[in-house]
Every structure is written in structure tokens, then in C-alpha cells.
Amino acid sequence: MSLRILIADDHPLMRSALRQAVTLALPEVDLLEAARYEQIGPALEAADGADLVVLDLHMPGMSGFIGLMELRSEHPGIPVLVVSASEDHTTIRRAIDCGASGFVPKSAPNSAIAEALHAVLDGEIWMPPVEEREAAGAAPLHRAASLTPKELRVLAGIAAGKLNKQIAYEMDVTEKTVKAHVTTILRKLGCHSRTQAAVIASQLALTPPPPE
Incomplete structure (x- = not known):
């Protein structure tokens, strides 16, 4: 096959x-x-x-x-x-x-x-040779790995600076549902505020690729 x-x-x-x-x-x-x-x-x-x-x-x-x-x-x-x-x-x-x-x-x-x-x-991990050092922001990455797909979508909205009602509209859910997701996200990430979650979300964002 x-x-x-x-x-x-x-x-x-x-x-x-x-x-x-x-x-x-x-x-x-x-x-x-x-x-x-x-x-x-x-x-x-x-x-x-x-x-x-x-x-x-x-x-x-x-x-x-x-x-x-x-x-x-x-x-x-x-x-x-x-x-x-x-x-x-x-x-x-x-x-x-x-x-x-x-x-x-x-x-x-x-x-x-x-x-x-x-x-x-074959089930292996492959990457080009890199310096043996721990990537910056590894701890937030590991915590964010516990988020569900819907929670990740909400976090992406937070990273983009969107309001809960905007995220709710894009996800076709109620604003109450988004607020519940935000609460869970804060707990999983160990944050006390939406601002802290936004900081972690920004660490997950990519910088633009170099010009081709």
C-alpha cells in the first residue's frame, strides 16, 4: 500500500x-x-x-x-x-x-x-544540527501543549488582540463559552490574567520569514 x-x-x-x-x-x-x-x-x-x-x-x-x-x-x-x-x-x-x-x-x-x-x-525526530541549548520559552510551550483545539483557537484570538465577542463570532459559539475557555486557559497556563496569557501567546507567535 x-x-x-x-x-x-x-x-x-x-x-x-x-x-x-x-x-x-x-x-x-x-x-x-x-x-x-x-x-x-x-x-x-x-x-x-x-x-x-x-x-x-x-x-x-x-x-x-x-x-x-x-x-x-x-x-x-x-x-x-x-x-x-x-x-x-x-x-x-x-x-x-x-x-x-x-x-x-x-x-x-x-x-x-x-x-x-x-x-x-520511521518514528524518529529529525532536525538540522543546532546548538545544544534549551529554547527560550520552553516552559510556556509545555503548558500550552495541554490545551484542546478549541482552547488553542481562543488563545490564537487572544494573541491577535481580539475581544471575546470577536472570538465567539469567528468560532460560532456564545461569548459565555469563550469566557469559559479563557478561564480554563488561564488555569492550564498558570496565569492570573488575560494579559499574562497574551504574553505567553506572543511567545508562540512566529516572526515573519525572511524575504525570498
Whole structure:
């Protein structure tokens, strides 16, 4: 039975390059694609799952690392290999801390992508060599990992500076429900205020990728 891999990247040229790299490494692979974060869930459901998701951290709708954590929470059985134009040590470490099984810089050669694909599919963790140091903000990341998908959506709204009524409208729930989620988020994160939660949420946000 052939492997099924979903490539999630908003740039058509990058998706094409990733398709080529994946098919070179895994000739019998069945490929799915998504151009926005919101398309990943429906694509996986329509295909009855996948063996791996190759994910661009900066694609529209991601909300930084929160999107990665939400994806891992909603599809815990599907490993995620992150590809990103950001290659700094902190981004790599945070991606792994947030549930990614591997991290490949977009500048990596096809041989590195192939090595990462095989390692992650074998249940291993793969990332480029980095300095052995603990990523800044590791404790908040570990606490945020306990949040449910809906709580992560609320936290993403907090990170964006949205009011509870705005978050409620976007999630199609009542403002009371959002307030309940905020209370739970504060408890799980060990915060005493929404402002403290916003600070932690900001630590989960990505800086823009460098210009291409």
C-alpha cells in the first residue's frame, strides 16, 4: 500500500518543489495538497487520513506555533514535518517542542529532505544540527501543549488582540463559552490574567520569514 503525504504550503512553486523532493525520496507516494491552513483538516478527512503532513509554518491561517499545536491535537496519529524559511535555532526547537516530528529549512537540498522524510516516517525526530541549548520559552510551550483545539483557537484570538465577542463570532459559539475557555486557559497556563496569557501567546507567535 502506497504512502499518503499531504503537502501544506501557500506558494505554488514551493509546493511543486516539495512534490518533486517527496516523489524522488518516495516514488510510490500518493500526494495531497493544501494552500491554506484551513484546508488541511478537510483534505485529511476526505482522504481518510495520511501518513505524514509536510507543513509550512508561515502559511495563511497558521497563527504561528499555535496552528502546529492545534493540528497535532486534532490529528495526533499523523506526524508533521515542518518546512520553513526561518532557520534560526529558536524556531527549530520550538517547532519540535510544539509537536513537530521534524524540521527542514526550505533551503535544504533534496537529500536532506529525503533523509528527514524517511526518519519521521520511521518514528524518529529529525532536525538540522543546532546548538545544544534549551529554547527560550520552553516552559510556556509545555503548558500550552495541554490545551484542546478549541482552547488553542481562543488563545490564537487572544494573541491577535481580539475581544471575546470577536472570538465567539469567528468560532460560532456564545461569548459565555469563550469566557469559559479563557478561564480554563488561564488555569492550564498558570496565569492570573488575560494579559499574562497574551504574553505567553506572543511567545508562540512566529516572526515573519525572511524575504525570498
